[in-house]
Amino acid sequence: MLDVKEIRKDFPLLETKVRDKLPLVYLDNAATTQKPKCVIDALSDYYLRLNANVHRGVHWLSSQATDYFELARERVRDFINAPKTENIIFTRGTTESLNLLAETISISFLDEDSEVIISEMEHHSNIVPWHIAQKKHKFKLKYIPFNDKGELETEQLQNLITPKTKLLSLTHISNTLGTINPIKSIIELCHKNNVMVIIDGAQSIAHLSIDVQDLDCDFYVFSGHKVYAPMGIGVVYGKKELLEKMYPYHGGGEMIKEVSMTATTFNDIPYRFEAGTPSVADTIGLGVALEYLKKVGVQDVIAWEDHLMHYATERLQTIENIRIFGQSNNKSSCISFLVGNIHHFDLGTILDMQGVAIRTGHHCAQPVMQHYHIEGTDRLSFAMYNTEQEIDIFMTALQKAIAMLQ
Numbered sequence: 062m063l064d065v066k067e068i069r070k071d072f073p074l075l076e077t078k079v080r081d082k083l084p085l086v087y088l089d090n091a092a093t094t095q096k097p098k099c100v101i102d103a104l105s106d107y108y109l110r111l112n113a114n115v116h117r118g119v120h121w122l123s124s125q126a127t128d129y130f131e132l133a134r135e136r137v138r139d140f141i142n143a144p145k146t147e148n149i150i151f152t153r154g155t156t157e158s159l160n161l162l163a164e165t166i167s168i169s170f171l172d173e174d175s176e177v178i179i180s181e182m183e184h185h186s187n188i189v190p191w192h193i194a195q196k197k198h199k200f201k202l203k204y205i206p207f208n209d210k211g212e213l214e215t216e217q218l219q220n221l222i223t224p225k226t227k228l229l230s231l232t233h234i235s236n237t238l239g240t241i242n243p244i245k246s247i248i249e250l251c252h253k254n255n256v257m258v259i260i261d262g263a264q265s266i267a268h269l270s271i272d273v274q275d276l277d278c279d280f281y282v283f284s285g286h287k288v289y290a291p292m293g294i295g296v297v298y299g300k301k302e303l304l305e306k307m308y309p310y311h312g313g314g315e316m317i318k319e320v321s322m323t324a325t326t327f328n329d330i331p332y333r334f335e336a337g338t339p340s341v342a343d344t345i346g347l348g349v350a351l352e353y354l355k356k357v358g359v360q361d362v363i364a365w366e367d368h369l370m371h372y373a374t375e376r377l378q379t380i381e382n383i384r385i386f387g388q389s390n391n392k393s394s395c396i397s398f399l400v401g402n403i404h405h406f407d408l409g410t411i412l413d414m415q416g417v418a419i420r421t422g423h424h425c426a427q428p429v430m431q432h433y434h435i436e437g438t439d440r441l442s443f444a445m446y447n448t449e450q451e452i453d454i455f456m457t458a459l460q461k462a463i464a465m466l467q
């Protein structure tokens with residue numbers, strides 16, 4: 062079991078008073094997590110002691126910065142059990158990772174005859190890049206539907222796959238429904254049909270133990286800021302044999318071997334996909350965050366968050382006229398709900414007045430809202446530092462809000 066009281070001491074922001082007076086109850090972790098002090102210290106330490114551009118310099122400071130930067134790549138490799146550091150590309154976040162993949166995979170592997178499958182429970186960042194790429198590359202886009210419990214209709218996947226299908230891009234955990242998709246069996250089915258698979262790990266990186274070799278996914282992407290690391294840093298994991306065949310995304314410094322007035326030859330992976338000066342401090346911060354999570358214990362964190370989700374679900378189910386969206390038995394880390402006809406925004410606002418931070422709206426997953434014919438939901442989402450007591454405070458605030466709004 063986690064020593065949550067001790068863990069909370071590592072996160073200075075949790076002591077913040079809302080509007081200078083109310084204790085903060087932060088239940089918006091699916092949007093972003095708070096940062097432990099070791100990560101914040103790593104950022105200031107970088108700028109105090111190490112700041113130099115990486116990879117390019119012969120001088121001592123640059124080689125120090127490069128060593129720390131590449132250590133972060135090794136820490137990411139280790140955390141997701143990628144075979145080598147060359148499989149790890151740094152980006153600005155999940156959104157940039159998915160845009161990179163949509164563009165480079167389209168150029169490298171797709172044509173007008175190709176088909177790409179995504180699902181109806183994707184975050185917009187795993188829908189819109191495909192719409193944009195589709196406009197240029199003219200492939201066909203298909204969707205796996207989900208049922209009212211919020212579970213993918215995986216039996217439909219076999220029918221959606223045709224000899225023209227080249228790629229499936231799927232979220233591991235829905236940021237709205239909390240559903241954990243059965244990606245291992247889906248990946249197996251896809252590979253039997255020669256279909257590549259991208260996994261959007263934005264929500265799974267902090268709440269499941271990830272082993273990309275065991276999953277056998279072709280690509281896995283995530284954002285640092287959802288796993289206790291700084292904003293502005295993200296990752297693409299890709300299989301070497303695919304990355305090596307892929308055309309670059311951004312052009313610029315670092316990603317080249319040679320440039321003449323007429324032509325460019327590209328650098329080896331992963332640098333081919335990392336044009337320009339990277340966010341070095343944030344990258345180092347990501348490495349530190351992953352080490353922190355490992356030290357706390359990934360399995361213990363998963364068990365604790367699971368306990369919190371079940372505790373909160375049980376308590377929410379006592380509320381009259383509540384609808385919980387996402388009823389899968391295989392669920393993690395967040396709960397979306399509506400109470401009667403109360404507008405999600407009004408409820409969120411009155412909770413905020415009591416110091417409780419939850420998210421309201423469509424959660425960048427409008428097709429999920431369209432499935433249920435709603436505009437948005439209220440969503441609470443958990444991290445390692447949340448407590449039962451915070452859920453009790455949330456419940457009291459919720460009951461007050463309902464009394465005011467009904």
Ligand code: PMP
Nearest residue numbers: 154155156184186236263264284
């Ligand atoms: N995919 C999922 C499932 C998400 O939850 C999010 C963030 N809410 C994203 C993609 C986009 O992540 P980012 O904004 O960090 O790029």
